[in-house]
Amino acid sequence: MSKVEDVEPAIEADRRDDTGELDVEKFLAEAKALREKVANAYLTAEILRKAKEEGRP
Numbered sequence: 001m002s003k004v005e006d007v008e009p010a011i012e013a014d015r016r017d018d019t020g021e022l023d024v025e026k027f028l029a030e031a032k033a034l035r036e037k038v039a040n041a042y043l044t045a046e047i048l049r050k051a052k053e054e055g056r057p
Contacts, residue, residue: 015027
């Protein structure tokens with residue numbers, strides 16, 4: 001399972017509920033988690049940039 005195409009069906013199946021419908025709540029939870037990761041990465045990058053400008057390691 002090294003190719004993206006190989007794992008996409010498993011990911012898609014994981015996003016479905018017991019009836020086979022897409023689980024909207026699961027999508028929303030994934031989106032929220034991704035948004036938080038992006039925000040944290042941005043803040044970390046800003047902190048590192050400021051530290052570099054100030055000559056701190």
